[in-house]
Amino acid sequence: MTLDDRLHRAFSNLETRVNEKLAERPTPDISPEPTYRPSDRTWKILAPIAAAVVLLVAIGAAALLLRNQPDPVPPAGEVTTTTAAPGTTVPPPETSLPPTTQAPPPTTEAPTTTVPTDAFPADAFAGVTAVRAGADGVVAHGAGGATTLVDAPAVAAYHDGRGGLVYQLGSFEGPGEFREILYVRPGDVEPQLLVLGEDEIVRLVGVFDVQGEPHVAFTVTSGSSESRRDTLRMLGLDTLGVLDLGEVGFFEVGLMDVSVAGEVVVIQTSGEGIVQNEARTLDGEPKELLNAPELECAFIGVGGQECLLYLNITDDGLRYVAVAWSELEGDAADLVVIEVGTGAEEHRVPIGEVIPRDVDVEWPYVVVNTRSDIGAPADAYLVDFSDPGSSRVTALPGVGVAGAVRPL
Amino acid sequence: MEHSDGEIPVVRRPMPFEAFYLAEFPTMVALACAVSGSRLAAEDIAQEAMVEASKRWHVIGTYDKPGAWVRRVTIQKAGKRLRRARTEAAALLKLRPDDGLEPGPPDVEEVFDAIGRLPARQRAAVALHYLDGYSVAEVADILECAEGTAKAHLHKARRTLATALREEES
DSSP states (O other): OOHHHHHHHHHHHHHHHHHHHHHTSOOOOOOOOOOOOOOHHHHHHHHHHHHHHHHHHHHHHHHHHHHTOOOOOOOHHHHOOOOOOTTOOOOOOOOOSOOTTOOOOOOSSSOOEEOOSSSOOTTTTTTEEEEEEETTEEEEEETTEEEEEEOSOEEEEEEOSSSOEEEEEEOTTOGGGEEEEEEEOTTOSSOEEEEOOSSSEEEEEEEEEETTEEEEEEEEEESOSTTOEEEEEEEETTTOOEEEEEEOOSSSEEEEEEOSSSEEEEEEEOSSSEEEEEEEETTSOEEOOOSSOOOOSOOOOSSSSOEEEEEEEOTTSSOEEEEEEOOOBTTEEEEEEEETTTEEEEEEEESSSEEEEOOOSSSOEEEEEEEOTTSOEEEEEEEEOSSTTSOEEEEEEEESEEEEOOOO | OOOGGGOOOOOOOOOOHHHHHHHHHHHHHHHHHHHHOOTTTHHHHHHHHHHHHHHTHHHHTTSSOHHHHHHHHHHHHHHHHHHHHHHHHHHHHHHOTTSSOOOOOHHHHHHHHHHHTSOHHHHHHHHHHHHSOOOHHHHHHHHTSOHHHHHHHHHHHHHHHHHHHHHHHO
């Protein structure tokens, strides 16, 4: 009997046993629970009362507004450059920075403070090692505790490398809930709109330097499920020029190491290993890999059942850092960081499915994002490799997707 | 959202959840059993996945393949349950001695023992391929990975199983 025959026979037998077992039981009642709907009679009673309440509230709000008319503010156009990438639509200006009276979100670390001015502060990233996007907004985490930078639900946030913040609004309910990508620089009162996907799904991937200019990388998904097309694009934060880097996969987490030589190394991972690692020109054309080793989907062999998740190649093309997770045990996973030439270091990261991001050989922090049962983000952890002898794992308070922040 | 060229958006009506449940539940139990390795917990896992589906049925029911979504959730729940299965098994046996599936014939149990020693994603790939008859592309879609990765899972799993079952046979 061949292996295929044995496997087919085993699964067929299993299915038969399940059916037999379930057939012994009565069919469960799986009809939907009744939902409360007010009857017509209820509406007849409630409608006039509701209308009166609404009218009273409206009159009160109008009176309050007239009494507390704020000082005139400069038109949004004077402080905000509203620009959207090609193929997108520009919405009305929107302010997502937290109001000065906003209460800080709860945290188990140091006390949370709120940005004390209307403008985005110049020192927002002082002492910050990670920035996290979640339902509670964009929060910077560091030695000084947690600081809310954006007071609106967000799905991704990255430092621009010079004191500014690029972030994407939305919720993790699904890609359809991902909204516009915004950019706020020190001194800005309102964020600048960078990308708005209306008939497409836009995902912020990160911020990378391309020949000295920070670029926002994002994917754009268009078409129906049958004709879906995902492209990788970059938008220069100074020139606002758009680079089309060609098609990528939808489910893979696209991570890139950007060379200074006019090429981009696109690394796509599946959560299990590297799917594709290729160089492209800034026009999205394939290019021979010169500065990075050719890699296939890699399952690295350090111990048991590890899978490579992230790879970072330095500009000299000689060293790289790989991050992987090994088989889960209990509520923890072993995170393995390998630097070629110096061997591997293993660290235990609490809780299940992990997605390491933002690691390089010069900056000693690895941010590990975890995912919950149904794929939504869970807690994020910061692994500190600055002291190889005593590296430690710290949980960032709050759920969301986090990225490491390098000092200015 | 505007629709260009006067295109009328198609509103899909979800299929009745009851019909979906009755058609898919047995397969979900088998899938949970294969991935979690627990005959006792399989039904609970499948039930939890179905509860998740029922909560979102107004959306999931409109998908082209709602079964793929439920399989994905079942696999995720079964993977987590696997880590607790060993410690729970003894307690479950005491509490519900008749509630689990009957063990299969020895040669079938050997196969599932070998599958149980595979990494979680390989186990899931094998179950989807041999239980449901899914193609590599469909396995990749459910596991949310690239086709190459799904193929690698199946290839490595088959290689390991071939070795393990040959050793046991010998």
